[in-house]
Amino acid sequence: MSAATGRTKRRGDALSKERIVEMAIAILDTNGEDALTFRALAERLATGSGAIYWHVADKDELLAAATDAVITRAMGNGVRDAKPLLGIRAIALAVFDAFDAHPWVGGQMGRRPWGPAMLQIYEGIGGRLLALGAPKRALFDAWSVLVNYILGVGGQNAANARLLSHEIDRTKFLANVAAEWARLDLAKYPFVHQIATQLREHDDREQFLAGVDLILAGIGTLRQAKARRKRSIERGL
Amino acid sequence: MSAATGRTKRRGDALSKERIVEMAIAILDTNGEDALTFRALAERLATGSGAIYWHVADKDELLAAATDAVITRAMGNGVRDAKPLLGIRAIALAVFDAFDAHPWVGGQMGRRPWGPAMLQIYEGIGGRLLALGAPKRALFDAWSVLVNYILGVGGQNAANARLLSHEIDRTKFLANVAAEWARLDLAKYPFVHQIATQLREHDDREQFLAGVDLILAGIGTLRQAKARRKRSIERGL
DNA sequence: ACCTGAACACCGTTCAAGT
DNA sequence: ACCTGAACACCGTTCAAGT
Numbered sequence: 001m002s003a004a005t006g007r008t009k010r011r012g013d014a015l016s017k018e019r020i021v022e023m024a025i026a027i028l029d030t031n032g033e034d035a036l037t038f039r040a041l042a043e044r045l046a047t048g049s050g051a052i053y054w055h056v057a058d059k060d061e062l063l064a065a066a067t068d069a070v071i072t073r074a075m076g077n078g079v080r081d082a083k084p085l086l087g088i089r090a091i092a093l094a095v096f097d098a099f100d101a102h103p104w105v106g107g108q109m110g111r112r113p114w115g116p117a118m119l120q121i122y123e124g125i126g127g128r129l130l131a132l133g134a135p136k137r138a139l140f141d142a143w144s145v146l147v148n149y150i151l152g153v154g155g156q157n158a159a160n161a162r163l164l165s166h167e168i169d170r171t172k173f174l175a176n177v178a179a180e181w182a183r184l185d186l187a188k189y190p191f192v193h194q195i196a197t198q199l200r201e202h203d204d205r206e207q208f209l210a211g212v213d214l215i216l217a218g219i220g221t222l223r224q225a226k227a228r229r230k231r232s233i234e235r236g237l
Numbered sequence: 238m239s240a241a242t243g244r245t246k247r248r249g250d251a252l253s254k255e256r257i258v259e260m261a262i263a264i265l266d267t268n269g270e271d272a273l274t275f276r277a278l279a280e281r282l283a284t285g286s287g288a289i290y291w292h293v294a295d296k297d298e299l300l301a302a303a304t305d306a307v308i309t310r311a312m313g314n315g316v317r318d319a320k321p322l323l324g325i326r327a328i329a330l331a332v333f334d335a336f337d338a339h340p341w342v343g344g345q346m347g348r349r350p351w352g353p354a355m356l357q358i359y360e361g362i363g364g365r366l367l368a369l370g371a372p373k374r375a376l377f378d379a380w381s382v383l384v385n386y387i388l389g390v391g392g393q394n395a396a397n398a399r400l401l402s403h404e405i406d407r408t409k410f411l412a413n414v415a416a417e418w419a420r421l422d423l424a425k426y427p428f429v430h431q432i433a434t435q436l437r438e439h440d441d442r443e444q445f446l447a448g449v450d451l452i453l454a455g456i457g458t459l460r461q462a463k464a465r466r467k468r469s470i471e472r473g474l
Numbered sequence: 475a476c477c478t479g480a481a482c483a484c485c486g487t488t489c490a491a492g493t
Numbered sequence: 494a495c496c497t498g499a500a501c502a503c504c505g506t507t508c509a510a511g512t
Binding site: 014015047048049050051054055 | 475476477478479480
């Protein structure tokens with residue numbers, strides 16, 4: 001989107017892994033996952049399809065590199081917040097927004113859970129939990145929940161976005177789903193029935209952030225002993 | 238796995254969507270996603286590849302039907318627990334175990350977020366939150382977090398399982414990752430450094446359940462006013 | 475060292491032809 | 494109504510041949 005770098009035919013500079021990856025990202029963003037083929041990539045780079053294999057092992061590596069690039073870039077922006085809690089929220093939103101801007105990324109996470117992009121997220125969340133002074137035993141649990149939630153929701157949400165992009169009208173589609181849900185048997189689906197209306201007006205991003213806050217609140221309860229916690233859950237609800 | 242229904246050549250009964258879907262599940266479970274082709278499916282069903290299209294629109298629908306079948310089956314087993322909290326945990330585990338037994342399912346969720354399988358999970362969680370008497374305004378948030386976490390983690394975890402299945406030795410691989418992490422710059426990666434050891438010995442399923450409990454604990458705090466909650470988070474940690 | 479582009483094996487999907 | 498299987502358009506990947 002940002003740079004109109006040498007579109008169809010011209011060859012500004014030599015081929016490089018970086019150029020290939022950038023072009024791949026552009027194709028993925030603009031035309032979706034199915035549009036990323038070695039042939040399309042080669043044409044846009046004004047080269048032969050085989051040339052790409054000199055710089056990239058295969059499609060798997062290409063996708064992984066594209067994902068790494070997107071996440072690294074997202075983590076670079078304003079995620080250096082000093083306050084731990086705000087930093088965690090900032091990371092969560094950075095990941096969410098990256099997934100939103102590049103809907104194909106969601107499906108790629110987890111493909112290389114030990115890549116450099118993942119490491120940044122792991123440390124970004126974990127380091128701040130450390131700074132918060134989270135109890136040692138609970139630290140791993142808390143970290144795991146946060147990371148899994150952030151990556152997981154991002155993925156689900158991106159999948160939804162991908163789906164809805166095919167629909168002409170997002171609100172119309174959601175209205176249809178809500179209407180269908182409202183028609184369900186009230187006795188069998190009391191809950192779905194009830195939230196059918198809220199579905200239409202809810203904001204995914206706000207929803208996501210509310211989830212992060214809820215988990216942070218849960219982490220706050222972790223210092224209590226296990227037995228006490230269990231009772232407090234029952235009481236709390 | 239359960240039924241050795243008409244393997245390679247014999248044609249017991251007529252083709253049907255159900256038979257096709259069951260065979261697809263068998264192939265996916267045994268040989269992975271890449272192995273599911275219409276040709277392989279046709280051969281195993283002792284028919285022509287085009288015949289499948291009489292019962293199934295395309296590969297997308299086939300995958301969706303297979304996913305629905307797996308989830309519906311998983312939700313059918315012992316998830317009728319009377320106690321709401323235990324019921325939510327049971328659903329979470331049922332989904333987790335289904336993803337574990339069928340690693341391809343994780344990637345398919347979210348493809349049809351409004352399908353019947355999803356509805357069952359939505360209502361299963363939401364109905365129990367209702368029964369717990371969760372505060373109305375917070376109900377939607379709480380439900381969203383739980384559902385997203387359960388589906389998201391399941392997906393991530395299944396992706397990991399898929400990755401590790403290629404590795405000869407799971408523990409050996411994890412040991413390698415841990416060793417790599419331990420070699421990272423301590424100043425830049427204090428947290429990852431610290432958890433490197435725990436990575437090897439942790440149990441994904443337990444970890445997952447700890448996450449569910451943590452979220453449930455967080456839901457318990459939701460009745461407090463927003464301002465009060467924020468302060469309590471800071472205090473809690 | 476790096477690029478070209480035809481060739482190979484394979485895929486999802488279609489469809490005229492059969493029963 | 495349901496099945497067959499060749500045909501079509503397309504894909505990832507390879508590789509002899511070029512510079």
